[in-house]
Amino acid sequence: MVRIVYLNYGFLDMMFIEDEEREAIEQFWGIFGSPDTPRNTGGIRVLDVSQALNEKDLGGYQMGIVAKEVA
Structure with missing residues (x-):
């Protein structure tokens, strides 16, 4: 199982996909991406793509918090 951690307009969220990492990323961008x-x-x-044991494995992240990118 792959855990994808992402910012959704500043809010931390996760998606869990039962697939290999490459296919999971393609599925994710198929849902949230835009051709343009x-x-x-x-x-x-x-923010992060990693293996998860199940949907309860949050990998130390706290969903729903507002996060800022610093760079």
């Missing part, structure tokens, strides 16, 4: 917008440049930004 490059990945990770709009309101949706992927």
Whole structure:
């Protein structure tokens, strides 16, 4: 199982997909992506892609908090 942690217009959220990592990322961007917008440049930004034991394995993240990018 793959856990994708992403910012959804500043709110931390997760998606769990029963697939290999590459296919999970493609599925994610199939849902949230747009053909005219490059990945990770709009309101949706992927922060982490990693393995999870199940849907309760949050990997130390707290969903729903507002996060800011610093760079």
